[in-house]
Each structure stands twice: as C-alpha cells, then as structure tokens.
Amino acid sequence: MKTRLTILLCVAAFALSVQAKEVPLLGNVMARETMSLNGEWNYIVDVQEEGYYDYRMNPTRWGFFQNAKPQRPEDLIEYDFDKAPKMKVPGDWNTQDDRLFFYEGTVWFKKSFQATPSAETRTLLYFGAVNYDCRVWVNTREVGHHIGGFTPFNYDISDYLKDGENVVIVKVDNKRKAEAVPTQIFDWWNYGGITRDVMLVKVPKTYIENFKLQLEKQSGPKAKKREISFKAWLSEKAAGQTVTLSIPELKVKLPLTTDAEGQVSTTFSVPAKMLQLWSPGNPKRYQVELSTTGDFLADSIGFRTIETRGKQILLNGQPIFLKGISIHEEKAHGGGRANSTADAHELLSWAQELGCNFVRLAHYPHNEYAVREAERMGILVWSEIPCYWTIAWTNPDTYANAERQLNDMIRRDQNRANIIIWSIANETPHSPQRDQFLGRLAQYARSLDQSRLISMAMEVTGASNYKNRLHDNMHEYVDVVSFNQYIGWYRDVNDAPKMEWEVPYDKPVIVSEFGGGARYGYHGAKNQRWTEEFQENLYIENTAMLDKIEGLCGTTPWILKDFRSPRRVLNGIQDYYNRKGLFSDNGEKKKAFYVLRDWYTKK
Ligand code: GCB
Numbered sequence: 001m002k003t004r005l006t007i008l009l010c011v012a013a014f015a016l017s018v019q020a021k022e023v024p025l026l027g028n029v030m031a032r033e034t035m036s037l038n039g040e041w042n043y044i045v046d047v048q049e050e051g052y053y054d055y056r057m058n059p060t061r062w063g064f065f066q067n068a069k070p071q072r073p074e075d076l077i078e079y080d081f082d083k084a085p086k087m088k089v090p091g092d093w094n095t096q097d098d099r100l101f102f103y104e105g106t107v108w109f110k111k112s113f114q115a116t117p118s119a120e121t122r123t124l125l126y127f128g129a130v131n132y133d134c135r136v137w138v139n140t141r142e143v144g145h146h147i148g149g150f151t152p153f154n155y156d157i158s159d160y161l162k163d164g165e166n167v168v169i170v171k172v173d174n175k176r177k178a179e180a181v182p183t184q185i186f187d188w189w190n191y192g193g194i195t196r197d198v199m200l201v202k203v204p205k206t207y208i209e210n211f212k213l214q215l216e217k218q219s220g221p222k223a224k225k226r227e228i229s230f231k232a233w234l235s236e237k238a239a240g241q242t243v244t245l246s247i248p249e250l251k252v253k254l255p256l257t258t259d260a261e262g263q264v265s266t267t268f269s270v271p272a273k274m275l276q277l278w279s280p281g282n283p284k285r286y287q288v289e290l291s292t293t294g295d296f297l298a299d300s301i302g303f304r305t306i307e308t309r310g311k312q313i314l315l316n317g318q319p320i321f322l323k324g325i326s327i328h329e330e331k332a333h334g335g336g337r338a339n340s341t342a343d344a345h346e347l348l349s350w351a352q353e354l355g356c357n358f359v360r361l362a363h364y365p366h367n368e369y370a371v372r373e374a375e376r377m378g379i380l381v382w383s384e385i386p387c388y389w390t391i392a393w394t395n396p397d398t399y400a401n402a403e404r405q406l407n408d409m410i411r412r413d414q415n416r417a418n419i420i421i422w423s424i425a426n427e428t429p430h431s432p433q434r435d436q437f438l439g440r441l442a443q444y445a446r447s448l449d450q451s452r453l454i455s456m457a458m459e460v461t462g463a464s465n466y467k468n469r470l471h472d473n474m475h476e477y478v479d480v481v482s483f484n485q486y487i488g489w490y491r492d493v494n495d496a497p498k499m500e501w502e503v504p505y506d507k508p509v510i511v512s513e514f515g516g517g518a519r520y521g522y523h524g525a526k527n528q529r530w531t532e533e534f535q536e537n538l539y540i541e542n543t544a545m546l547d548k549i550e551g552l553c554g555t556t557p558w559i560l561k562d563f564r565s566p567r568r569v570l571n572g573i574q575d576y577y578n579r580k581g582l583f584s585d586n587g588e589k590k591k592a593f594y595v596l597r598d599w600y601t602k603k
Helices: 002-017 341-353 368-377 396-413 432-448 532-546 591-602
Strands: 033-036 039-046 086-089 106-115 121-127 133-138 141-147 153-156 164-173 198-204 208-215 225-234 242-247 252-257 263-271 286-291 296-301 306-309 312-315 322-327 358-361 380-384 419-426 453-459 462-464 467-469 481-484 500-502 509-513 552-555
Touching: 106 198, 121 133, 141 153, 208 286, 208 296, 225 242, 252 263, 306 453, 312 552, 322 341, 322 380, 322 509, 341 368, 358 368, 368 380, 368 396, 396 419, 396 432, 419 432, 432 453, 453 509, 532 591
Parallel strands: 322 358, 322 552, 358 380, 380 419, 419 453, 453 481, 467 500, 481 509, 509 552
Antiparallel strands: 033 198, 039 086, 039 106, 106 164, 121 153, 121 198, 133 141, 133 164, 208 225, 225 263, 242 252, 242 286, 286 296, 306 312, 462 467
16 A cells, blocks of 8 residues: 555656647747757667656656666666767668668657756747657757647746756657558658757747748739738736837838737738849748747748639739649768758759749748758749548548648748748548548638648549549649649550540649659660669650640649658668669769750740
C-alpha cells in the first residue's frame, strides 16, 4: 500500500512539473532580437526509447531529459550527453551519420547555452521545424510536445531559465504512423531531426505577436486609389495600446489603438500612381515598420492581388500563365534537407533558368528562407500541407493535426506577396469522409486568409477512348482545379498525342504534376525506359497534349531535381532516388530540361 502511495505521489509530482508553455506562433521571427542555438548538439540514438519509458513502458521521471551525472562513485547512470557525439543543427540525421541513413525512430539532442533572464522581458524558444514528433525540456522541465515536421512552433521559457548555463534537451521521433500527417507512406525521404533553425527570441512582456498587411482586390484598373488592409495583434489582450504602422516610402504613418482583444485593424488608401505592385517582372517590396511602446518589428513587404475570373488567374488584374516546376526541400547537390538562403537560391536559380515564374513547394511547407528568397527573386509560390495519399480521414486528432499545420503555414507566411496558392492536399482517395475532412480544411484556410487562392492536387478519375475526365467533389471548395497526371509514364505510354481532356468546371486549371524518370547520362531509343530520350519524348508529347486543355493556367511538372525516396529501389537506375528530375541529384541537366524551357519560352 505504502509503495502504491509513493508511486502515486511521484506520478502526481511528475505531472505537475509538466506544464505546456507553448504560445501562439510569433510572426516574422527573422526581424526579432534572437540568439541562435544552431550549431553542434550532442545526440544519443535511442532505438527503444529507453530515455523516456521505463521497463514497463511507463514514462519515467528518470529520463534522459534529467541530463543526470553520477554524484558518487557508485552511482549508475547509463547515458552521458557530454560524451555523446555531436551533429549539426539545423540538419537531418540521415546525412550526418552513416548509421542513421535509413533510421526512423528516436534521437535525443542536447545543447547548453548561457542566459541572463530579466524580469522586463520574455524569452521564447523557437524551432523552425523538427521532424516529426518532439518533446522539449529546459533545465529538466518539460516545456512542450509538438507534432508535425515542417512548421514552426515556440515556447515561452522565461520561467524556466536561470542565470548562467542552461540546458535544452529535445527528443525527436520520426517514426511513420497511420494517423500522422503525412501518413505511413509517402514518396520522399523521411529526414529526421531538428531540421530548421533553433533560437531564443527576446520579446517585451507584451509583444506584437503577428500582423497582416495586404492589398485589397482591384477597384478597377482606372482607380486612383489602392486600398490596403492592416491587422496586428499583441500577445496579451491589452486594450488602449498604441501600435504604429509606417511605410516610409509610401508616406504612411498610422497610430492605432488596440481594442479589448489587444488588436488593431484598419483599411487605408494610397495613390495608385505611387504604388508599385509586386510581380515576377518587378518584385518590389516596401520597408514596413510596426512599433509599440516596447516593441519594434520591420519587414519587406510586396503588394499584389491574385484572383480568378472564369477560367483565368489574374495577377494584379492581368491574366497570367504560371510557368512552374515542383520542388522538394532537398539540397541541390548531394541530398539532405535544405535550410538556408544559399540552398534555396541554387534551386530557384535552376527554376529561373527553366523560364519559371512559379514553383510548387511540394509536399509540405518549405523553410522560410526558401519562401523569402523566391519572393526576392520574383517567383510565385504554391505552398502545401502534407495531406498526402491515405490520410486517416475519420480520426479527429489527425484533422486537428492537419489544421494546425495549415494554420502555422499561413501564419508564418501571410505577408509574403509571392505566395498565391495554399494547397490543402495531394492525390487523396475519394470518399465522403475525405470530402468532409478536406472541405473543413478549405473553409479553415479561407477563414484565415481571403487574399489567396485555394487549391489541391487532384487526380484524373476516368478515362475511356482517349478521353480523360476530371471529377472531384472538392471542386466546389477550391478556386483553382489542379490535378496530377502521368500519361506516358504510369499509363498510356505513346498515347499522349491522342488524349482529350474534359475539366467540367468553370475554374482555372493547373496541371500540378506530370513527368517520368530518367537516369542522367543513360542514353538510348525514345521508347527505352529510364533513358534521357524517353523522358525528353514524354515532355514533348505531354506539353503538346496539355496545350489542348481548355482553361490551362499553369503547370508544375514533377520535378526540378532527382530526390531521395525509400520507394525507389531499382539498382543501377534509381538507387533510392526518384529519377523524375530535370536535373540529376548532382545538378546535371537532362535532355527534357530543354523541352520544357522551350515550351515555357513560347508561353
Ligand atoms: C505523384 C506524387 C509525388 C510522387 C510522384 C511520382 O503523383 O504526388 O509525390 O513523387 O507522383 O514520382 O510517382
């Protein structure tokens, strides 16, 4: 009886020490006062989660997050972070330790840092992304648990810090699960680890949590004034605070007073003549500043409108053809997760060489550097959450997870002029449950952001006598009807020239994928699989076929570069790479590159 009581007390004490301190996502983290925690972190590979569960599979209070050290010679402690090897954060573990190339499981990370907490400020611990499931402790106290591998999150750790040395420990688990988003199967490498930046962010006690600034839809091409709407919210429901918005180049300076929710919102106008609109040909951005008595935030923001009219997509009121390409977040050379402006620049320059004005950042939200670099270079973006293939449509936790990822994707990037499409899914099997799940997601996206288009990559559902028909109940929810098709690769080899298309909706159409595989340097006849000639011919026939689709407003062929995938096992050809790239994994151009480039030149 006594033992049971002790156990209960221990469990209660353990539960009390576990307090979630997650706070809503901080917008525009790059403009804040930060201290980077990037660099070398010690790591311990923990196949059986020995550092979290005891031998009865109950969470143990003696886990690795205690960062324990023997106090007496006879003490038994079977781990030691300080003797463990180190790896780079941000970074995936698969490409940093040969033993972990195929590893899917738990790895613990530890970093020490110096702090001087002050009562006047708060400190947030910000993670750009951790794949997939992570728990975080600061000075042995758990601060939070996060799932989802491609979106940022932050904890207020002010009350956990001490003067001098502090320790942060992160348990990362990238095991695939049926109820996860993405689910158990997906065609890309499941890179594990702390894959994006980690930092401490110093903010005042009440800080500007996020804001949204956007150009309202055209009031007609001849309008003398342009309307811009602005909304900002503080971290606390503090009424009567002044938030000043200024855009010096546009001579805007607006002091606004917060309401009971700690929010300000307004719409103001600027002379149309004065405002240069952001576009691929002129990616103009304005310096925007927000200030309160204790906080200051600056960003470079572009103004543009995006809308549809019948089967057209209009950028700044003008029809545009989206010359796109799909991209995975993998480094241009050698693989591994990309996470820097330089990584992004290399991939995006290749896209520009192809003649692209648009990229599909597949199949999950890419890092913020990539989105910002594309914006600076004048490249429009389709951004997506990983609702890919067979999601657990009836599981409420899965829905909550997907919605959370959508929320954080939008909240992070809502001021990026180049993002024009939020995509909520890719190639999902039809069912009423799916429609309900995705319909809800589409409505949620719209409730957060009415200034962009919503789409998803659908599939061709019926084909007979060379007639392809798209039917998807989700057509009602999207602004742009997009679909993937693999004629010439997975089906109907040689038949692309005969194909007809029917997309029975009065909405713009994007072909969000087409393509086929080729091993760079492998040559042969055009009907020989895996040769560059096969892929070249596929692009010739597909582009001619796509020209016949009524309302085609853009394409994002699959894919810019060969990328790692565990599903691609063919020795000597694939070697764990999906070979549908127009560039090889070493950056060499395949013949099909030139076909697409020439087609885009004519568009
Ligand atoms: C698709 C998927 C993409 C795959 C591609 C392929 O339809 O959307 O993730 O990698 O096909 O290569 O099969």
